[in-house]
Amino acid sequence: xxxxxADRRYVDELIRLESITKIYGSGDAAVVxxxxxxxxxxxxxxxxxxxxxxxxKSTLMNILGCLDTPxxxxxxxxxxxxxxxxxxxxAHVRNRKIGFVxxxxxxxxxxxxxxxxxxxxxxxxAEDRRNLALQALDQVGLxxxxxxRPTQLSGGQQQRVAIARALVTNPDLILADEPTGxxxxxxxxxxxxxxxxxxxxxxxxxxxTHDPEVAPVARRxxxxxxGRLVHExxx
Amino acid sequence: MSxxxxxxxxxxxxxxxxxxxxxxTLGILFGVAAVIATVGIGQASxxxxxxxISSLGTNLLTITPGSTFAGGVFGGGGSAxxxxxxxxxxxxxxQNAPDIQAVAPVVQGRENLVSAASNWSTTVSGSTADWLxxxxxxxxxxIFISTADVSKRTQVIVLGATTALNLGAGVGDLITVKQxxxxxxxxxxxxxxxGFGNQDDLAVVPIxxxxxxxxxxxxxVQRILLSATSQSTIGSAYLEADQLxxxxxxxxxxxxxxxxxxxxxxxxxxxxxxxxxxxxxxxSVAAISLLVGGIGVMNIMLVSVTERTGEIGLRKALGATPGxxxxxxxxxxxxxxxxxxxxxxxxGLAAGYIVPRTANIAVTITPxxxxxxxxxxxxxxxxxxxxxxxxxxxxxxxxxxxxx
Numbered sequence: 001x002x003x004x005x006a007d008r009r010y011v012d013e014l015i016r017l018e019s020i021t022k023i024y025g026s027g028d029a030a031v032v033x034x035x036x037x038x039x040x041x042x043x044x045x046x047x048x049x050x051x052x053x054x055x056x057k058s059t060l061m062n063i064l065g066c067l068d069t070p071x072x073x074x075x076x077x078x079x080x081x082x083x084x085x086x087x088x089x090x091a092h093v094r095n096r097k098i099g100f101v102x103x104x105x106x107x108x109x110x111x112x113x114x115x116x117x118x119x120x121x122x123x124x125x126a127e128d129r130r131n132l133a134l135q136a137l138d139q140v141g142l143x144x145x146x147x148x149r150p151t152q153l154s155g156g157q158q159q160r161v162a163i164a165r166a167l168v169t170n171p172d173l174i175l176a177d178e179p180t181g182x183x184x185x186x187x188x189x190x191x192x193x194x195x196x197x198x199x200x201x202x203x204x205x206x207x208x209t210h211d212p213e214v215a216p217v218a219r220r221x222x223x224x225x226x227g228r229l230v231h232e233x234x235x
Numbered sequence: 236m237s238x239x240x241x242x243x244x245x246x247x248x249x250x251x252x253x254x255x256x257x258x259x260t261l262g263i264l265f266g267v268a269a270v271i272a273t274v275g276i277g278q279a280s281x282x283x284x285x286x287x288i289s290s291l292g293t294n295l296l297t298i299t300p301g302s303t304f305a306g307g308v309f310g311g312g313g314s315a316x317x318x319x320x321x322x323x324x325x326x327x328x329x330q331n332a333p334d335i336q337a338v339a340p341v342v343q344g345r346e347n348l349v350s351a352a353s354n355w356s357t358t359v360s361g362s363t364a365d366w367l368x369x370x371x372x373x374x375x376x377x378i379f380i381s382t383a384d385v386s387k388r389t390q391v392i393v394l395g396a397t398t399a400l401n402l403g404a405g406v407g408d409l410i411t412v413k414q415x416x417x418x419x420x421x422x423x424x425x426x427x428x429x430g431f432g433n434q435d436d437l438a439v440v441p442i443x444x445x446x447x448x449x450x451x452x453x454x455x456v457q458r459i460l461l462s463a464t465s466q467s468t469i470g471s472a473y474l475e476a477d478q479l480x481x482x483x484x485x486x487x488x489x490x491x492x493x494x495x496x497x498x499x500x501x502x503x504x505x506x507x508x509x510x511x512x513x514x515x516x517x518x519s520v521a522a523i524s525l526l527v528g529g530i531g532v533m534n535i536m537l538v539s540v541t542e543r544t545g546e547i548g549l550r551k552a553l554g555a556t557p558g559x560x561x562x563x564x565x566x567x568x569x570x571x572x573x574x575x576x577x578x579x580x581x582x583g584l585a586a587g588y589i590v591p592r593t594a595n596i597a598v599t600i601t602p603x604x605x606x607x608x609x610x611x612x613x614x615x616x617x618x619x620x621x622x623x624x625x626x627x628x629x630x631x632x633x634x635x636x637x638x639x
Contacts, residue, residue, distance in 0.1 A: 065552070067552060091551065091554050092556070096554070100552050102636070106548075108549070110247075119550070120553040122240050123236050123554040123555050123559060125237050
């Protein structure tokens with residue numbers, strides 16, 4: 001295939017997992033968390049990955065987020081094979097291309113909202129960090145909370161700060177791990193609305209969850225069970 | 236992450252745990268201060284010993300009774316009084332010993348001196364007129380013991396400046412030693428020495444009087460002080476004295492000599508070696524406290540890494556490389572020890588100022604130990620910071636994230 005074809009694939013296809021297997025431990029104690037798992041995600045998608053606990057979706061999230069590497073198989077991210085990178089190279093990929101939203105928010109309690117949002121920019125020596133952080137907080141509707149500590153914010157507001165932190169680097173992918181897991185219904189809707197809005201602006205978002213409320217918001221839903229992709233549902 | 240941001244992040248986290256940071260710093264502070272103060276005290280005492288011994292005169296030789304060998308039995312050094320007044324006469328022979336300037340035999344005892352006003356216990360030496368020359372001393376008032384005093388066994392006494400002051404006695408006064416009256420005929424000029432072996436706290440009487448009335452042992456001598464004609468003739472004076480005494484003691488084999496001769500240079504180097512050993516000992520104890528401070532830093536950094544596992548995981552997820560985290564934690568440890576080290580220098584210098592003014596202990600602070608102490612503190616911090624920092628850098632991001 002000509003080079004132009006490869007370029008086109010890069011534009012359409014942000015993520016390609018090819019026969020990913022992840023085994024923890026060895027010998028008798030070996031646990032197969034993912035088995036021959038393949039998945040592609042196009043740019044601009046809002047994908048929900050559903051599955052009960054122990055299904056392998058956390059492992060999937062770690063591999064998608066470049067927090068861990070597969071035992072075998074290949075992972076193409078934005079046209080680059082990231083399945084064999086070392087820790088430092090993976091750190092650079094995470095910093096430049098992926099924004100994380102966690103169930104536990106993972107905000108640093110001693111830092112104000114905008115200092116928390118600024119964090120990933122510090123690891124890429126960006127200029128004008130305060131302005132970028134304020135823009136991101138504006139996008140999630142927290143312009144008036146920039147100097148608040150996480151403890152002074154509600155759960156929903158904290159998660160929105162976390163989303164701002166994921167956004168601030170202008171990443172190719174936002175990866176949300178149970179973003180509504182620690183929130184009440186109203187805050188959950190709030191956070192899902194923000195994610196949906198971001199997707200409508202063209203961001204690729206993957207939400208990993210077992211919350212059935214999330215699926216209707218997603219444009220596509222895949223289910224994972226026993227380390228395998230069991231079915232896909234288009235919304 | 237740029238170094239500036241890493242430093243900023245490290246400092247922020249230290250300021251976030253103020254009490255803990257201060258307490259950790261204290262360990263280093265006291266270690267550095269102890270090193271500076273003890274080396275300062277050692278340096279000062281070495282200086283003062285050197286000054287004191289130099290004040291005795293650098294062309295001074297001392298002959299003391301050596302080990303004896305009789306009937307196949309060795310006696311230890313000084314176990315017998317092998318020196319006599321006839322040895323003194325022999326050494327005074329300028330024909331055979333042209334490089335010996337003065338010869339002063341000494342017998343010594345600790346006596347209680349009683350004046351009209353007071354009483355004072357001090358070392359009383361019996362000697363001859365040459366004592367003054369041999370010890371390079373001068374009179375501040377009155378006269379010293381004369382050869383006539385020695386031959387006539389007069390009851391006269393010469394006092395050191397401190398002794399005269401404490402007795403409240405002046406030239407012409409009468410004082411008693413063992414109920415025997417002595418007339419004060421002179422006061423020695425002060426040497427300004429202090430403490431142990433104070434050269435201003437002593438008294439001198441004619442050796443014959445001392446042998447007869449105070450110490451006893453007529454004709455025998457505890458030691459003989461010699462002075463060479465100049466500093467350059469010490470070597471030949473030493474050889475002449477050695478030859479003469481071997482001859483008069485009828486000893487063929489020099490290794491069986493029943494006396495030994497030391498020069499003030501030898502005494503000086505021995506004393507310096509002793510104070511140096513003491514200084515090293517003290518400084519080692521202080522250095523160990525510095526080491527303990529360093530272990531304290533490592534301990535706190537390990538606690539910090541464990542406690543901040545979640546933060547480390549988050550930073551990794553956001554793109555911190557293992558190198559970024561390693562640097563951050565080493566900088567935190569290095570900052571703790573550097574701050575502790577600088578405050579330790581301040582404390583050590585303050586001690587060097589306060590101690591001599593309150594405890595009457597001299598302290599001499601030189602730049603080298605200060606620099607070495609700070610350098611060691613920083614190295615200790617970095618070394619002990621490396622292990623916790625490696626732990627932080629090696630944490631797997633997913634494990635660390637799960638920890639919170």
